[in-house]
Amino acid sequence: MSADNEITPQSQDFSAWYNDVVQHAELADHSPVRGCMVIRPYAYRIWELMRDALDEQFKHTGHENAYFPLFMPQESLDREAEHVEGFSPETAMVTEAGGSELEEPLAVRPTSEAVIWPIVADWIQSYRDLPVKLNQWANVVRWEMRTRPFLRTTEFLWQEGHTAHATAEEAEEEARTMLGVYRDFMEDWMAMPVVTGLKTDAERFAGAERTYACEAMMKDDKALQAGTSHFLGQNFAKAFDVRFQSEEGEHEYVHNTSWGVSTRLIGGLIMSHGDDQGLVLPPKLAPHQVVIVPIWSDAEEKDLVMTVAQRVNRVLSRSVRVHVDDREHVSPGAKFYEWERKGVPLRIEVGPKEVSSQELVTVRRYAPEGRERKRTYGEGKAIAMVPQVLEEIQDDLLQAAEERREERSVRGMEDYDEFRQHIGEKRGFVYSGWCGDGECEEKAREESKGTIRVIPDPEFRSEDAPSTCLVCGDEATEEVLWAQAY
RNA sequence: CGGGGCGUAGCGCAGUCAGGUAGCGCACCAGCUUUGGGAGCUGGGGGUCCCCGGUUCAAAUCCGGGCGCCCCGACCA
Numbered sequence: 001m002s003a004d005n006e007i008t009p010q011s012q013d014f015s016a017w018y019n020d021v022v023q024h025a026e027l028a029d030h031s032p033v034r035g036c037m038v039i040r041p042y043a044y045r046i047w048e049l050m051r052d053a054l055d056e057q058f059k060h061t062g063h064e065n066a067y068f069p070l071f072m073p074q075e076s077l078d079r080e081a082e083h084v085e086g087f088s089p090e091t092a093m094v095t096e097a098g099g100s101e102l103e104e105p106l107a108v109r110p111t112s113e114a115v116i117w118p119i120v121a122d123w124i125q126s127y128r129d130l131p132v133k134l135n136q137w138a139n140v141v142r143w144e145m146r147t148r149p150f151l152r153t154t155e156f157l158w159q160e161g162h163t164a165h166a167t168a169e170e171a172e173e174e175a176r177t178m179l180g181v182y183r184d185f186m187e188d189w190m191a192m193p194v195v196t197g198l199k200t201d202a203e204r205f206a207g208a209e210r211t212y213a214c215e216a217m218m219k220d221d222k223a224l225q226a227g228t229s230h231f232l233g234q235n236f237a238k239a240f241d242v243r244f245q246s247e248e249g250e251h252e253y254v255h256n257t258s259w260g261v262s263t264r265l266i267g268g269l270i271m272s273h274g275d276d277q278g279l280v281l282p283p284k285l286a287p288h289q290v291v292i293v294p295i296w297s298d299a300e301e302k303d304l305v306m307t308v309a310q311r312v313n314r315v316l317s318r319s320v321r322v323h324v325d326d327r328e329h330v331s332p333g334a335k336f337y338e339w340e341r342k343g344v345p346l347r348i349e350v351g352p353k354e355v356s357s358q359e360l361v362t363v364r365r366y367a368p369e370g371r372e373r374k375r376t377y378g379e380g381k382a383i384a385m386v387p388q389v390l391e392e393i394q395d396d397l398l399q400a401a402e403e404r405r406e407e408r409s410v411r412g413m414e415d416y417d418e419f420r421q422h423i424g425e426k427r428g429f430v431y432s433g434w435c436g437d438g439e440c441e442e443k444a445r446e447e448s449k450g451t452i453r454v455i456p457d458p459e460f461r462s463e464d465a466p467s468t469c470l471v472c473g474d475e476a477t478e479e480v481l482w483a484q485a486y
Numbered sequence: 487c488g489g490g491g492c493g494u495a496g497c498g499c500a501g502u503c504a505g506g507u508a509g510c511g512c513a514c515c516a517g518c519u520u521u522g523g524g525a526g527c528u529g530g531g532g533g534u535c536c537c538c539g540g541u542u543c544a545a546a547u548c549c550g551g552g553c554g555c556c557c558c559g560a561c562c563a
Contacts, residue, residue: 006498006512015557023497034555090562111563145487145561152562205563213563228563260563295522333523351522361522485562 007341009276014220019149021270025279025342028149035147035154042342043150043266045287047157050265051137053189053284054159057181063133063161068115070139071106076114080239083113086206090142108141113207113232113258116162117240124164124244124254131174132164132254150267151224151486158262164242164254168233171255172210175231178259179212182227190265191282191397192216192272193405194226195429195481197454202441205258209233215453215481217405218271221427223453223483226268229259267486272401273366279343280366282397283390288323290316290386291344295332295351308379309350312360315383320390340365345393346386354379362389368396405429411462416444419470419482423450429483431456433466433476440471450482 006024008016022028027043039047055065077091078084092108095101109115120132141155161178165171179196186192194214204211208230216226236242237253246252273280283289294309296302309324316322323344325335332349339347349361360382367373371392377385408428413419423430430450434440445451455478466476 030555032554086563142562199563203563208563211563225563230563293522297521329521329525331521331523331525333521334525335523337524349522353522 007276007278010219010274017274017276018267018271021274021278021341022149027266027270027279033154035144037147037149037153037155039157039263042287046266046269046281046285047263049285049287050185050189051159054181054185054261055135055137057185058135058159058161061133061177061181063135063163065136066134067136067138068112068119070109072109072115074105074107076118076240077107079114080207080236082235083207083239087111087142090144092141092143109138110140110142111258111260112136112138112140112160113162113236113256114240117236117242117256120162120164121240121242124242126245127166127247130164130166130244130254131170133161133174134163135159135161148267150263150270152264156262156264158260160258160260163257164237165256166244166246166252166254168231168255171233171257172231175210175212175229175257175259178257179214179227179229182214182229182259182261185261186214186216186226186265186268187398189282189284190269190272191284191394191401192226192268193398193402195454195456195460197456197460197481199228199454200438200441200452200480202438202445203452205230207232207235208258209235213454215483216268216272217401217408217429217483218268218486219274219404220271221408221484222486223429224264224268224271224486225453226265227259227261230257232256232258273397274343277337278341280397281343281345283345283394286343286345287321288339288344289320289390290322290346290348291335291339292322292324292348292350293332293335293339294324294326295349297352301352304355305350305352308355312348312350312379312383316386319387346389348382362386364389364393366393366397366400368400371396412464412466413470414466414468416471416473419444419450420448423448423482423484427484429453429481431462431466431479431481432470433468434478434480435469435472435474436477437469437472440469444471444482449484451485452480453483453485454481455479456481 007020010017026040028040029038031038087110091110094106137159139155139157144152147153163174183194183196186194194216196214199211199213210231212229213225214227215223218224234253234255236256242254243251244254270279292309292313294305296305313322313324343365345365347363354360358379359376360379361376362382363374411431413430413432419430441452461479466479469476
């Protein structure tokens with residue numbers, strides 16, 4: 001009676017598990033072009049929910065959406081020295097179009113600083129035109145060596161915020177604010193706790209003064225960089241001549257920021273909560289928050305059961321996203337497995353038994369120890385409780401992820417050899433001191449599997465500040481977070 | 487780009503060593519019986535066997551060349 005579980009267990013091969021979930025939860029499909037991916041409707045709906053939530057926050061913090069072109073002259077990309085050095089190896093170029101070779105090659109945006117600022121420069125004359133706070137929802141292309149669905153694809157969807165300010169302080173505040181927006185979204189909507197902080201020079205965005213990031217721990221104890229926010233200083237303003245006349249009449253360069261999150265977040269969602277049965281979705285981002293599975297054995301039963309199912313559906317639809325799975329020739333058991341594989345947070349079963357007892361069976365996709373997964377309530381109570389149950393599931397997921405992360409974090413590590421072994425075998429997060437020297441960072445990168453993910457923000461730092469550098473043993477100037485990275 | 491593996495139905499594979507009608511499981515379609523944790527039976531549809539060339543009466547199979555994909559590494563906001 002039982003079909004083989006087509007999903008590889010996480011403990012056996014996490015990477016195979018991930019690919020199986022992507023495939024069997026119908027999230028993505030392959031493309032004939034290497035590294036490109038089809039986002040299937042179920043995953044696209046998750047992306048829409050993410051997009052809507054983020055977009056509202058962007059507007060709330062004073063940003064306007066716009067859309068800039070996919071192509072730019074190659075020359076634009078070349079203008080900021082560090083930017084071009086960082087991005088040109090992975091930039092796709094169009095050299096031929098319309099049946100003939102182009103006089104100047106066109107670059108397909110890997111990010112849009114070099115598309116936006118040459119144009120927006122002309123929108124800014126005076127300090128009164130500032131700040132400019134733009135966002136765009138777009139696709140970008142980066143020719144990566146090695147790709148994985150959602151986590152790193154040749155083309156991906158994202159949002160990129162681009163702002164210009166009169167002062168460095170204001171731009172810095174903007175970069176920090178948006179990092180906070182990301183963090184709140186990841187915790188409140190994705191139930192994915194993150195450590196925020198500053199990137200080291202080695203990991204900084206090409207062309208930025210400072211890069212801030214959100215780092216999340218996946219279920220295989222590796223770190224995923226889930227979002228970044230950059231204080232760009234005046235590097236791009238100088239490269240693209242973005243100036244304004246100040247109140248004092250001086251011509252000054254603006255101070256910029258940029259910040260982005262991508263469809264990589266869907267990968268983060270999968271690896272934060274998924275289990276051997278498949279995807280587990282936090283209710284706030286679930287395309288179907290509740291699925292109703294009617295159970296019948298003949299036409300008469302079907303009528304009775306469907307009457308109740310539709311009634312429950314009508315009432316619930318007012319407050320939650322609910323789906324009635326009334327497919328004829330799929331057995332209830334098969335439906336249960338399918339919706340579990342797809343991560344639907346709550347299932348309601350209605351069969352002849354429930355019809356006669358005026359009850360409903362509710363089953364949670366995720367329930368921590370000590371909480372019942374399956375419960376039967378009177379119809380009215382079951383319906384009334386749904387919003388609360390969904391909130392509980394949302395909270396349970398965040399709490400479980402937080403607990404996992406803390407269990408898998410080690411603070412105050414001082415022995416370099418212990419570190420190398422720990423980060424290679426046990427993975428997880430390791431907090432240590434660092435002297436601030438890029439050579440120590442590079443040495444550890446070469447000799448261990450770990451890299452510095454961030455210099456954590458104050459609230460994530462250890463109570464006792466580490467005093468020595470993990471690598472060289474000299475005096476520490478910073479506390480840093482190490483992990484194996486995706 | 488280095489090391490390894492693989493290209494046969496939508497998916498997973500056998501067949502290749504030893505040339506001779508294109509197969510299996512799942513999925514799909516039809517009908518009947520089913521439906522409380524992945525239904526059963528019967529019937530059916532679906533193929534440039536990655537591509538090009540060669541050998542041969544005959545090539546998925548042998549030979550030569552090419553292309554693509556996957557894994558490990560290098561690379562990577």
